[in-house]
Amino acid sequence: MYRYDVIDKTLVDERVAQFRDQTRRFLAGELPEDEFRGLRLRNGLYIQRHAPMLRVAIPYGLLSSTQLHALAAIARRYDRGYGHFTTRQNIQYNWPKLEEVPDILAELAAVEMHAIQTSGNCIRNTTSDHLAGVTPDELEDPRPWCEIIRQWSTFHPEFTYLPRKFKIAVTGSPRDRAASLVHDVGVHIVRGADGELGFEILAGGGLGRTPVIGQVIREFLPREHLLSYLEAVLRIYNREGRRDNLTKARIKILVRSLGLEEFTRRVEAEWELIKDGGLSVTEAEVARVRGFFGPPAYRSLADIEPAAGRETAFRAWYRYNTTEHKVPGYRAVYVSLKKADAAPGDATDTQMDLIADLADRYSFAEVRVTHTQNLLLADVEQEKTFELWRALDAAGLATPNIGTLTDMICCPGLDFCSLANAGSIDVAKLINERFDDYDYVYDLGEIDVKMSGCMNACGHHHVGNIGILGVEKHGEEWYQITIGGAAGADASLGTVIGPSVAKAAVPETLARLLAVYVEQRHDGERFIDTVRRLGVKPFKERVYAAPAAA
Amino acid sequence: MPRRLLRDGKVVVDDWRALSETPAADDTALILTFDQWLSERDRWLVRGGPLGVILAPAHQAELLAPDLARFALVGAEFPGPSEGRGYTQGRLLRERWKFTGELRATGYVRRDQLFFLARCGFNSFELPDGELETAAAALATFSAEYQPSNDTGLAVKLRHRSVP
Numbered sequence: 001m002y003r004y005d006v007i008d009k010t011l012v013d014e015r016v017a018q019f020r021d022q023t024r025r026f027l028a029g030e031l032p033e034d035e036f037r038g039l040r041l042r043n044g045l046y047i048q049r050h051a052p053m054l055r056v057a058i059p060y061g062l063l064s065s066t067q068l069h070a071l072a073a074i075a076r077r078y079d080r081g082y083g084h085f086t087t088r089q090n091i092q093y094n095w096p097k098l099e100e101v102p103d104i105l106a107e108l109a110a111v112e113m114h115a116i117q118t119s120g121n122c123i124r125n126t127t128s129d130h131l132a133g134v135t136p137d138e139l140e141d142p143r144p145w146c147e148i149i150r151q152w153s154t155f156h157p158e159f160t161y162l163p164r165k166f167k168i169a170v171t172g173s174p175r176d177r178a179a180s181l182v183h184d185v186g187v188h189i190v191r192g193a194d195g196e197l198g199f200e201i202l203a204g205g206g207l208g209r210t211p212v213i214g215q216v217i218r219e220f221l222p223r224e225h226l227l228s229y230l231e232a233v234l235r236i237y238n239r240e241g242r243r244d245n246l247t248k249a250r251i252k253i254l255v256r257s258l259g260l261e262e263f264t265r266r267v268e269a270e271w272e273l274i275k276d277g278g279l280s281v282t283e284a285e286v287a288r289v290r291g292f293f294g295p296p297a298y299r300s301l302a303d304i305e306p307a308a309g310r311e312t313a314f315r316a317w318y319r320y321n322t323t324e325h326k327v328p329g330y331r332a333v334y335v336s337l338k339k340a341d342a343a344p345g346d347a348t349d350t351q352m353d354l355i356a357d358l359a360d361r362y363s364f365a366e367v368r369v370t371h372t373q374n375l376l377l378a379d380v381e382q383e384k385t386f387e388l389w390r391a392l393d394a395a396g397l398a399t400p401n402i403g404t405l406t407d408m409i410c411c412p413g414l415d416f417c418s419l420a421n422a423g424s425i426d427v428a429k430l431i432n433e434r435f436d437d438y439d440y441v442y443d444l445g446e447i448d449v450k451m452s453g454c455m456n457a458c459g460h461h462h463v464g465n466i467g468i469l470g471v472e473k474h475g476e477e478w479y480q481i482t483i484g485g486a487a488g489a490d491a492s493l494g495t496v497i498g499p500s501v502a503k504a505a506v507p508e509t510l511a512r513l514l515a516v517y518v519e520q521r522h523d524g525e526r527f528i529d530t531v532r533r534l535g536v537k538p539f540k541e542r543v544y545a546a547p548a549a550a
Numbered sequence: 551m552p553r554r555l556l557r558d559g560k561v562v563v564d565d566w567r568a569l570s571e572t573p574a575a576d577d578t579a580l581i582l583t584f585d586q587w588l589s590e591r592d593r594w595l596v597r598g599g600p601l602g603v604i605l606a607p608a609h610q611a612e613l614l615a616p617d618l619a620r621f622a623l624v625g626a627e628f629p630g631p632s633e634g635r636g637y638t639q640g641r642l643l644r645e646r647w648k649f650t651g652e653l654r655a656t657g658y659v660r661r662d663q664l665f666f667l668a669r670c671g672f673n674s675f676e677l678p679d680g681e682l683e684t685a686a687a688a689l690a691t692f693s694a695e696y697q698p699s700n701d702t703g704l705a706v707k708l709r710h711r712s713v714p
Contacts (some may be wrong), residue, residue, distance in 0.1 A: 007694045014692045038631050040661055112600065121632060151696040157669035158641055161634025238638050241608075273646070280697030 061089030118312030204255030301329020345373030413453030420453030422470025
């Protein structure tokens with residue numbers, strides 16, 4: 001993985017010093033709250049329901065075991081013993097004290113981490129495919145490009161006060177596991193006509209109040225121009241994006257109001273003026289960065305069937321929580337953070353320490369965060385999966401549910417977030433209680449449930465096969481249900497099925513939707529495909545046929 | 551008390567006047583709003599003294615390009631803490647049209663913005679009095695950077711650390 005050199009190190013250390021001084025001035029009354037706000041946000045620090053919330057960047061979701069140990073230590077020392085992994089591959093702490101945040105940042109800097117630009121109207125953490133480098137279906141490992149973008153976007157002097165936040169995702173595989181179509185900019189590694197690798201660039205995707213699927217603005221960009229092209233996109237956005245209305249300030253609104261063609265024309269015209277300036281990425285630089293992401297020292301192994309003859313529980317786990325690896329004899333292993341009695345995406349300090357130790361033992365000392373709020377050990381010998389499973393299982397980290405109904409994406413909701421209108425963690429709990437029969441859940445197959453506690457859509461509900469959005473009605477928590485959303489290469493936005501339902505009726509509503517699917521599906525057809533084939537109508541009719549019993 | 555500002559890292563008395571503060575006919579350094587400039591452009595082109603102009607955030611800096619040589623000062627106005635268009639205006643003026651005069655940040659300008667403003671080409675800053683003496687230190691907040699920008703010289707390439 002990427003390691004800091006003296007320049008990276010200098011920058012994060014100076015950032016800690018800067019924020020320490022800003023916090024001191026704020027606490028001394030020298031810096032008014034409204035001025036401090038923008039500064040703390042650019043360090044990932046929100047003022048939340050109970051306490052500040054600190055969001056720490058995990059660039060493209062990649063962690064060393066040392067870094068994960070440090071995150072565990074911070075959870076123990078400054079928080080209440082846990083952290084929450086997010087859909088943008090970051091981690092959030094819900095209970096830090098404002099005056100201790102500079103110390104937390106200093107501890108992060110010591111392990112080459114930071115909270116820079118994890119919030120605020122600037123370029124956020126660049127996210128990527130959690131299977132980067134190990135999946136057999138990718139054209140090229142996208143992480144070196146993510147790191148190149150990370151550096152370019154960090155403290156970019158021109159783009160630190162954008163109209164609104166700006167999110168970039170990069171993937172190198174035709175199967176989009178990074179939700180790149182719902183990012184402000186999606187970067188896809190593609191092969192050009194002459195066989196050379198370059199990028200397809202999409203813009204204008206996003207969730208939130210107005211969900212939009214990103215559109216292609218350039219079909220093929222030669223690789224040396226990636227940064228100049230991004231700079232052109234950002235410059236047009238910074239100049240033209242709306243600043244009079246926060247809910248209309250994302251780039252998706254600009255793309256829509258100018259029209260794709262005119263937006264693209266402006267970007268291309270700007271790019272023509274800067275493409276041969278100082279932003280070209282040389283092959284030498286690409287090679288230098290790529291060197292950090294070289295394959296680990298794999299052993300020469302053959303594929304085996306580790307599950308053969310093992311107990312049912314292991315077989316289920318192996319089937320659902322591990323996935324194929326491009327190197328024979330290896331497997332990528334999901335660490336499920338979706339246990340029935342815990343908030344989705346949460347991990348305790350002891351779990352984090354354990355996972356870090358397991359990474360040392362089984363996966364070249366690296367851990368990845370998935371955008372679906374699980375962790376991943378990417379390079380595990382198939383032969384070792386059984387002992388790894390036993391260790392994970394003992395710590396409650398082997399719930400065999402990856403890709404199934406109970407592998408829900410879920411924002412922190414009303415319990416923690418000051419923006420939320422409704423709870424989401426407790427709804428996840430209700431769903432888990434209702435669907436506790438694994439045979440039924442496995443029979444349903446691949447299905448994404450995504451839940452957000454408000455319009456801001458941190459839980460990506462628009463692109464859930466089943467989406468659940470918390471809304472407030474007369475002081476009560478209600479839930480609007482959508483179906484037919486998808487986040488991958490075939491991304492689509494869900495359709496609202498009808499009036500929102502009460503909290504207690506959410507599990508029954510899901511049960512009715514799923515019953516229609518089970519009755520109507522063709523052999524081997526996924527839930528999303530049945531919805532696409534039938535439309536919303538039969539689902540809607542079933543849900544609202546009679547009041548859902550609480 | 552005369553108005554002071556931070557220019558080239560030093561606190562100085564502002565030697566420029568707005569149109570409302572000075573008779574337009576004399577040779578004092580005069581700052582116009584963009585609209586004042588535009589409405590009587592021919593008059594200002596032949597005026598004797600140094601001329602400056604302030605761009606509002608919505609003004610496209612391109613509009614100044616043909617007359618840029620006439621200006622000894624261009625300002626960008628920051629109406630509030632979230633305004634960011636001036637950063638692009640600054641870079642374009644310096645990098646695309648090679649403006650070499652005083653580039654001034656006006657309006658809501660605070661020490662915590664100075665580092666980025668300077669990297670975008672600004673060299674003078676209208677700050678609240680209470681921040682004037684301490685703000686210069688903010689210009690040295692970071693001693694390294696990831697992007698080429700005018701302050702590192704226009705010819706500076708993206709840092710290729712493989713090449714010493």
